[in-house]
Amino acid sequence: MMILKDILYKVGLDIVIGSTDVQINDIHFDSRAVKENDLFVAIKGTAVDGHDYIEKAVSQGAKAVVLEVMPDYQDENVTYIKVENAHKALALMAANFYENPSRQLKLVGVTGTNGKTTTTSLLYQLFKKSGFKTGLISTVEILIDEKVVATKHTTPDPMTINKHLAAMVAIGVDYCFMEVSSHGIAQERVTGLEFAGGVFTNLTHDHLDYHSTFAEYRDVKKRFFDQLPKDAFALTNLDDKNGAVMLQNTKAKKLGYALKTFTDYRAQIIENQFGGLLLKINEHEVWSKMVGEFNAYNVLAIYACAIELGLEEIEVLEVISQLEGVSGRFQYFTTVENRITAIVDYAHTPDALKNVLETINSIRTRNETVITVVGCGGDRDTSKRPKMAHIAAALSDQVIFTSDNPRTEDPQLILDDMEAGVEPQDYKKTITILDRSQAIKAAAKMADKNDIILIAGKGHETYQEINGVRSDFDDRKIIADILNKLNK
Template sequence: MENEQLLSSLLGEVKGATIHGFADVKVKNIILDSRKVLPGSLFVALRGTQVDGHQFINTATGLGATAILCEELPEIVREDITYIQVEDSAAAMGYIAAAFYGYPSKKVKLVGVTGTNGKTSVATFLFQLFRALGYRCGLLSTVQNQIEDEVIPSTHTTPDAVALNALLAQMASRNCSHVFMEVSSHSVAQHRITGLHFAGGIFTNITHDHLDFHKTFDNYIKAKKGFFDALPKSAFALVNIDDRRGNVMVQNTKARIETYSLQTLAAFKGKIISDTLAGMHMDINNQEVWFRVIGRFNAYNLLAVYGAAVLLGEKEEAVLTELSNLKSPPGRFEQFHSADHIVGIVDYAHTPDALENVLETITHLRQGNEQVVTVVGCGGNRDAEKRPKMAKIACRYSNRVILTSDNPRFEDPMDILDQMRKGVPPLDYKKTTVIEDRHEAILKAGLEAEPGDIILIAGKGHENYQDVKGVKHHFDDKEVLMEVFAKRAGN
């Protein structure tokens, strides 16, 4: 989307900028990758985790960039180039990108969802709900970005500030009234959401995750809290107060604080009446409703969605009616049934807490002597602390466990599995198998199962690839599960 503007008109919200050169230069686009610079580009020199964009300023100017956003000036400052020197290029880029695309987040009702678990489900449920209520909507999630029925592939939980504002501008131009997005801790820390105007924020829960990036749990909490600290007075902040850090999240927010809970008094209060593989019966604010989605974790997700919809001005009865028809997002407790009555569940659970939530739900849903078989792995180049914990949790709730490869990335899969194996209690050695090949692991689980058994395939959910040494190879847990069921049926 080319959109030529004067540089000076983009700097209104950027604090403490020093301009070297001509401020009224025309900017045709904003570029983060120096290789993609075109004549008239504003090149942003970002300090990334792997590469420092300041190294490529000369490349960018050589390709025709007319302006450079940077924290440090290059050794040679060209007179025909405008340099905007700031304290933090990422934060400044957020404000500039918002201005460049005409502040699109102010043209829609933008609601952000943050927390360790439940972000995708809550954002997707809100998207589905508001479409069912008759609104045109946008979705920004881990699974996919979507404008009405058009799916736009997703590479990060939250895109960079330029891509994000471009997407929001596209949504606004197509008359979307509401946009629902996952807000990751990375996106807050890296200023990807800086400059956006939110109508509301939702907090689901917080447990250990992404410590490879944040280093400490406190830093991780601060990143999540930073989202609520930045909400305006006009917004709502809806928090799960059953999570002991729910109140911490909103202690410095200017937004209107609202709460939801299954355990204590709250503005949006729920109670599970019954929960089976067929569905869940709940009482929400003294109204009984049957839902197609199941599990205690989904009870929290539904409460968050219900609360947000009411806070956005929707009528309670209409919201509950439409919510009762919603299905789980892809790869979130997604159920499949074989001809001989084996239940396969594919779930994205890739943190100890998420895995425990899913397995606890399965435990509560068991009717009799069904065996629970869990196939689980851990991603490479990520928080290694959770690996033994994941294996221990799988053993606690399962009759059999198969530890396998997830997305090893640049690590040796067997090194990851060795770390997972350390969490297996000695009494559970016999029921635990290690199979590096994920395809083989799922086949074994499926072909050895007895009618009535429940197989959980955890960790990848909606993903249709395996990331091995930087290459994404096609791999889909659901496809392999269907292959197993076809073999069982003799097809």
């Protein structure tokens, strides 16, 4: 519970009708959750406008309403607060309501197209193994030290973020590592949070269904760094052409990491194999269980981040060698007898798929066949579909196009979009099997001794969404069951 005027601290108020000295029990932006003496925030979403539910929220006991458009009728027992941006207001109010927990621990945000989940998860592991109470807010899960909380979004809503940060503070968490998505930045979900540091991984084609242009997508990412305080650090991948852009207007300490560019933190790949990477980081050799050049960047980023947060270099290198891969990210399974290797990876963007396939091709001996199973999600950026198919066909020996999460779209139309990207010389490499389970089984049947199967797109996900309905589905479980039968 908190007095309304304290909740509204730093929120730009256009019009206030009623008292701000009332006590508020909770804050909600879903009218269905509103109870007596709660605050309702009317958010204009892409599908639903919260302003349409103000009357319902008031009937359920809302004591105050924050909105962008004042209703024609105002209940005399309710306080109405008009703001310019309800998304931003919600974020600031959430931070105030939970007593600004981000200021009471070291919060580091990681943004970019690919690598956010791996980087944040590895940082969580590194700091846990270094003896710190640590938090994680990621696509895969939220961890309050060792307590696991399920998550639905890469960057949760502001109330959820601050609630979990407050829970971390309550048990003495020292550091929290958080994925920061472009949607989260654009919708002000991270506004009001105080970051000790920000990390930029890379920027490639994604989310152009939401951001109308690539420049807009880039500039939204940049906004995160623009808002970092001067006592924070901004760590960016300078091998990415957009890396330097992120640093242009930041007040934070500017730092770079790279494999190919001379900068603050550098690494060199000495060995790259299915068992892991041997890296040389700032003149020290370190073995990592991660695989591929894209993971070399992730390992270098966590090394640099740990040093900037005050950990000792030798200790960091020792712990890096112990870190495990992230579930559904280049997670591989191998049969004992005929050495068929299956790799499950979340790669759902053209660049991520290209990185994984180039890694496989750099390690393979060329005496085996690479079979890729891949699809594209429905109700998302359609322009990447032919690009994904083009990359899969160009860099694989055999490709099976299949369903990913079609959501409300016709799965066959998604596959038609993909097939349009296949070059004529690659037509014979490709087949289409609509049912994803059958596609994975077909890939296993096609595989011979030493062959490599890549199952891309869903990674850690344990469901498949078709016609808006989620059913249990796990690429890892399906392929593991198939390969276990081959082992017998």
